[in-house]
Amino acid sequence: xxxxxxxxxxxxxxxxxxxxxxxxxxxxxxxxxxxxxxxxxxxxxxxxxxxxxxxxxxxxxxxxxxxxxxxxxxxxxxxxxxxxxxxxxxxxxxxxxxxxxxxxxxxxxxxxxxxxxxxxxxxxxxxxxxxxxxxxxxxxxxxxxxxxxxxxxxxxxxxxxxxxxxxxxxxxxxxxxxxxxxxxxxxxxxxxxxxxxxxxxxxxxxxxxxxxxxxxxxxxxxxxxxxxxxxxxxxxxxxxxxxxxxxxxxxxxxxxxxxxxxxxxxxxxxxxxxxxxxxxxxxxxxxxxxxxxxxxxxxxxxxxxxxxxxxxxxxxxxxxxxxxxxxxxxxxxxxxxxxxxxxxxxxxxxxxxxxxxxxxxxxxxxxxxxxxxxxxxxxxxxxxxxxxxxxxxxxxxxxxxxxxxxxxxxxxxxxxxxxxx
Numbered sequence: 001x002x003x004x005x006x007x008x009x010x011x012x013x014x015x016x017x018x019x020x021x022x023x024x025x026x027x028x029x030x031x032x033x034x035x036x037x038x039x040x041x042x043x044x045x046x047x048x049x050x051x052x053x054x055x056x057x058x059x060x061x062x063x064x065x066x067x068x069x070x071x072x073x074x075x076x077x078x079x080x081x082x083x084x085x086x087x088x089x090x091x092x093x094x095x096x097x098x099x100x101x102x103x104x105x106x107x108x109x110x111x112x113x114x115x116x117x118x119x120x121x122x123x124x125x126x127x128x129x130x131x132x133x134x135x136x137x138x139x140x141x142x143x144x145x146x147x148x149x150x151x152x153x154x155x156x157x158x159x160x161x162x163x164x165x166x167x168x169x170x171x172x173x174x175x176x177x178x179x180x181x182x183x184x185x186x187x188x189x190x191x192x193x194x195x196x197x198x199x200x201x202x203x204x205x206x207x208x209x210x211x212x213x214x215x216x217x218x219x220x221x222x223x224x225x226x227x228x229x230x231x232x233x234x235x236x237x238x239x240x241x242x243x244x245x246x247x248x249x250x251x252x253x254x255x256x257x258x259x260x261x262x263x264x265x266x267x268x269x270x271x272x273x274x275x276x277x278x279x280x281x282x283x284x285x286x287x288x289x290x291x292x293x294x295x296x297x298x299x300x301x302x303x304x305x306x307x308x309x310x311x312x313x314x315x316x317x318x319x320x321x322x323x324x325x326x327x328x329x330x331x332x333x334x335x336x337x338x339x340x341x342x343x344x345x346x347x348x349x350x351x352x353x354x355x356x357x358x359x360x361x362x363x364x365x366x367x368x369x370x371x372x373x374x375x376x377x378x379x380x381x382x383x384x385x386x387x388x389x390x391x392x393x394x395x396x397x398x399x400x401x402x403x404x405x406x407x408x409x410x411x412x413x414x415x416x417x418x419x420x421x
Contacts, residue, residue: 051093
């Protein structure tokens, strides 16, 4: 793989051993990807906050040692020089404001806080959300990036038209320290063309339907395929596009989709579609069958827990939940937790929205989610959610039943204790 003179100097250690370690990761990664060289990135997202579980394999709580081992693949006592590009931390293991909700021991909280402080010292913004694009960490059309988190990757590739592959912990950290990533995969024009035409033959009338379409899409197309959705009868809003991509990246490996007249790289199907593209159809039968698949672990209508905000809820979603619970009280047997970026929670607090939601008995949490933090309200056996992604992951991770429903149905279940028929 070709390196410029400056890049070779970085690899040779002229900017320190931590940068050299990062370059070793990127060169090896680039060779696997058959990249001809590296490309400069505008931003990187994904340096992990290391909690108690990460410390077990190394027998240390030292944030630097954990960063070197897990992000730079070395046990050497390296001193990282700090980030070279705009960098942020994605979703973490703990709500920084109310860790007691998770019943975390003080020692565990201290470990997470020490890791956060270390990353912040490197120049990493502690956004702690799977949707950093909702709180100002926003690339522009054509930007090369190095992002982790499947739902964030598919959103910025598709909706914004930035360019990133789905990075891992090591490659994202390496990009933070070097400002580089292999020029391969979705960084290249040729790989951003659509090779699957999806004929949508059912109305996309609400966010529930967009979730379902996304979950079906990820399973229906080959890994690494790029679909173009043909026949969409409405213009989706940003929440619907967020949910579509998150669901598709959960059931499959979708990193980019096109919608004519909606996503920036696609004015028409013909503009993006390659010759010989495959073709699939999403109609009423596929929608119904996918809803059934999303509810495969569900055996009843009673719920103990309702979870909204996967990916993290937008401010508009907070407003929607607030309107639904205003003047109502939740069932004493059901917990309703809404997850959103901490910046949006603070805005909701200042504007009175948080108080409206909390008066019902619900909680608004940030920085984490039940799947990442691996925590649930005590006694949870069956939960309801309006997120195809969350109902895909949480039953497997936490051993509970999951029910997939609309936002209104989820809120009704939190009030009544059971999902409406």
